[in-house]
Amino acid sequence: MPAFSPRTTTFDAAHRRDALRRLSSEPYDVIVIGGGVTGAGVALDAASRGLKTALVERVDIAAGTSRWSSKLVHGGLRYLAKGDIGVAWESASERGALMTTIAPHLCRPAAFVVPLDAVTSDVMGGLTGAGTVVGNALRLASRTPGRLLPPPTFLSANDALLHVPCLDPEHLRGAVLYWDGQIEDDARLVLNIVAMARSFGADIVTRCAASEVSADSLTLTDTLSGHSFRAHGHVINAAGVWATEHESRLTITPSRGSHLVVRSETLGMPRAVFTAPVPGHFGRYVFGMPQPDGLTYIGLTDEAAPGADGIAPPVPPEDEAFLLETVNRVLRVPLTPADIVGRFAGLRPLATLASGEGKTADISRKHLLLADAGQPITIAGGKLTTYRRMAQDAVDAACARLGREEKSRTRRIPLVGAASADVLRDVPAPARLVRRYGTLAPQVWGLTTEWPWLSEPVAPGCPTIGAEFAYGVLAEGALTPEDLVERRTRVSMVEADMEAARATAERVLATVGDHGAADGARPMTTLAAALCAHRAALGLTQAGLARQAGCTRQYVAQLERGERTQPSAAISLGLCRALGLHGAERQAFLLLCGHPESEPSPRDVGPVDAVAAKLLHLIPAPTLLHDGTWHIRMLNAPAQALLGELGFTVRPGVSLLSLVFAEQHRDHFPAWEPWARYVLAQFKRDSLSLSHTPAHAELLRELRALPDFSRLWRHVTPAQDGAPLMPIRYAPPQAAHLTFLLARVQFVGTPELWGIVFLPEEGMKSPQFRVAGVEQR
Structure with a gap:
């Protein structure tokens, strides 16, 4: 089965056991309560700042409100109608980040059609159009590209029907067309956020209930075993509608948002989201939201629901009647209860202070942060689109308590699977899997090579396949059939499919549930699966891989289809080089090729190895910076040797883009291709700045203690762009001089990147090459 990256994003049953052990015996910087989108965002923000982080969830990831949204990443148009520009701006800004950087594989532009008919006044049409124009201005201000979200326009009746064939043509006069995120x-999305938090070292524990919560400790109970223990760390309460269980100063008023599910073919296969105005409520609509899998959601309501079940609140008959009555006002053929194939509702946590401070109508659109001294930090309210900003505020409060100064970087961190549309088009996996898993799709599809029956639908007529269930168990912490049909996939949206798929879910759990490894990594058992997974992780096409490996595209295609199973030794080694495989990964791949590599002979561990170990401790994911030509041109022997110790495979003609993918893309951030292109376009020679930090000081102290090093080093001093810098100069007795710099690289509009710059001669003038290991910190 496909291997998962050494810097793992998986959180399977084995990880859960290990995390529980650590929580019971080790202190943490931050412990997050709640596995919804807000808690997941908090865990990622905290872990990406370098905080030791754990997330605990009583049931499962996205078990509550976060999975019951309308599946929209909206820019706040509804808040413009209420005059709340601030909330609208925040929504537009966060929408832009999600669609362009954080989760472009999951977020897509959606056309919205607002019908104008005989009962829609000219004033209403004008106000709607004006609102979309203001919304477009927010889109421009938030720098979301027009190619993603085009400006609004008016449609003729015929054009409106092309987008939404089910509209009633008799009264249709035209429509307003605008664009938002879906x-x-x-x-x-929540699972991807959690996986990214995992990649930064966060521990993820489901079926773990929190109680007796204080500011810096809490009691945790493993609900599977019944074992309880006290865990220590600054607590962030992100429990959504359950937040009041741990914060008495808070009042949560649950608001139920009900939806109906119908087959899109019943509505003539609409190509756009369409709206139906709620009579007597300006700015409030019921939406018809077509989904890629052939379903359309009709929603939503906004009704107080005190005491409702937060996990799976039922849709009451009055909500169903309201939704049908409202949407039928704009349809040519009315929907009936017989057309409904599923129903779902979620409880939005409207947060106010128990003291009565603030107005519900105001706070319900914003999030509420409580961070009084001596109390746990609580973050509540808000909405799916702005989860990242909520998390940032909560972790800022935690950092203040910890005396840490690290700033949030999550606006610029792509989630697992994220990549540009250009890269996703070439991912070697079925299009539906690419749409849901991005660059991880080959790992999912590769499971069908190990177990061919996983390529079959989990229920008759259902688009979900068994491999998605298996991946949910192996990589995403699924423990029960409900986890698989309700959260790792959305089979449960169609009630008949949910029942039919349960048997498949149980079979998958029985088959792959015991395959977890303690470290979260699993070997690949077929060459085809290995090649597909590695190539997709690098963003390489079959032709691109073939060029670098010294074979033909057809040969690579045959290998990936399993038509060839034992390439020659030369091609096997070429594939290893092209894929950037090292160490255990290289040995495993060559074994699959039929050419096992003998163990390297023992060698003396000298000062170079010690230096390399120290550098790797600070910088675990090497990457290349350019030398002015985007290629490494000249390497002297000692530099080549040390680069080999650091895990580089350096050969003539390796470009920035390919080495970013080969050395870092798979292990650290799964989708750096858009970032790398941005750097290629934006890099300026004077943008290299260098600074001395406590982390560097600690590293230098360790380096200075190494044999033969103390007399050969010079201290790195703070420097502005263009200012002189005293580099570290290391000359091990058995090699010529090698100079390197500890550097902070800052490109305009990008995160800070810590790294090492190697120079073949002392000083900054005319370096022949620069190599850096970089990591966001």
Whole structure:
């Protein structure tokens, strides 16, 4: 089965056991309560700042409100109608980040059609149009590209029917067309956020209930075993509608948002979201939201629901009647209860202070942060689109308590699977899997090579396949059939499919549930699966891989289809080089090729190895910076040797883009291709700045203690762009001089990147090459 990256994003049953052990015996910087989108965002923000982080969830990831949204990443148009420009701006800004950087594989543009008919006044049409124009201005201000979200326009009646054939043509006069964001799957977004937090070292524990919560400790109970223990760390309460269980100063008023599910073919296969105005409520609509899998959601209501079940609140008959009555006002053929194939509702946590401070109508559109001294930090309210900003505020409060100064970087961190549309088009996996898993799709599809029956639908007529269930168990912490049908996939949206798929879910759990490894990594058992997974992780096409490996595209295609199973030794080694495989990964791949590599002979561990170990401790993911030509041109022997110790495979003609993918893309951030292109376009020679930090000082102290090093080093001093810098100069006795710099690289509009710059001669003038290991910190 496909291997998962050494810097793992998986959180399977084995990880859960290990995390529980650590929580019971080790202190943490931050412990997050709640596995919804807000808690997941908090865990990612904290872990990406370098905080030791754990997330605990009583049931499962995205078990509550976060999976019951309307699947929209909206820019706040509804808030413009209420005059709340601030909330609208925040929504537009966060929408832009999600669609362009954080989760472009899950978020897509969606056309919205607002019908104008005989009962829609000219004033209403004008106000709607004006609102979309203001919304477009927010889109421009938030720098969301027009190619993603085009400006609004008016449609003729005929054009409106082309987008939404089910509209009633008799009264249709035209429509307003505007664009907003739609998400493939809200639960999958949460899973991707959690996986990214995992990649930064966060521990993820489901079926773990929190109680007796204080500011810096809490009691945790493993609900599977019943074992309880006290865990220590600054607590952030992100429990959504359950937040009041741990914060008495807070009042949560649950608001139920009900939806109906119908087959899109019943509505003539609409190509756009369409709206039906709620009579007597300006700015409030019921939406018809077509989904890629052939379903359309009709929603939503906004009704107080005190005491409702937060996990799976039922849709009451009055909500169903209201939704049908409202949407039928604009339809040519009315929907009936017989057309409904599923129903779902979520409880939005409207947060106010128990003291009565603030107005519900105001706070319900914003999030509420409580961070009084001696109390746990609580973050509540808000909405799916702005989860990242909520998390940032909560972790800022935690950092203040910890005395840490790290700033949030999550606006610029792509989630697992994220990549540009150009890269996703070439991912070697079925299009539906690419839409849901991005660059991870080959890992999912590769499971069908190990177990061919996983390529079959989990229920008759259902688009979900068994491999998605298996991946949910192996990589995403699914423990029960409900986890698989309700959250790792959305089979449960169609009630008949949910029942039919349960048997497949149980079979998958029985088959792959015991395959977890303690470290979260699993070997690949077929060459085809390995090649597909590695190539997709690098963003390489079959032709691109073939060129670098010294074979033909057809040969690579045959290998990936399993038509060839034992390439020659030369091609096997070429594939290893092209894929950037090292160490255990290289040995495993060559074994699959039929050419096992003998163990390297023992060698003396000298000062170079010690230096390399120290550098790798600070910088675990090497990457290349350019030398002015985007290629490494000249390497002297000692530099080549040390680069080999650091895990580089350096050969003539390796460009920035390919080495970013080969050394870092798979292990650290799964989708750096858009970032790398941005750097290629924006890099300026004077943008290299260098600074001395406590982290560097600690590293230098360790380096200075190494044999033969103390007499050969010079201290790195703070420097502005263009100012002189005293480099570290290391000359091990058995090699010529090698100079390197510890550097902070800052490109305009990008995160800070810590790294090492190697120079073949002392000083900054005319370096022959620069190599850096970089990591966001």
